[in-house]
Amino acid sequence: VQLQASGGGLVQAGGSLTLSCVVSGRAFSSYALGWFQQPPGKERQLVAAMNWNGDSTWYAESVKGRFTISRDNAKNTVFLQLNDLKPEDTAVYYCAADTKGLLVLYGRAYDYWGQGTQVTVSS
8 A cells, every 4th residue: 555645835824735645555445544744853743534434533733623634535535625824834744544444543553654745834
């Protein structure tokens, strides 16, 4: 299974971006999915997660109300919509997939990871 993240870039504070992550393989619809951010010099942390069918989601307090995780099973793709971006959102964003399908809040539980996409928010 391979994950390919894209959509990062440079944006002004208050702007928006949509991150995409295409997941290879036939079992995408059964995967739980997550998005992590790793700010410069800091550890990677979970910001959004979704279980296999999308009826359970979780967001970090720092992004609640601004970021939205979603999935398109027909395209094997998970999205992270980033709105009202702030300079502190500057980070490399990683997508991850867990084959067990349940909502996963711990990074070490994820089975597969994408390569990361850089988001830079200027003030």
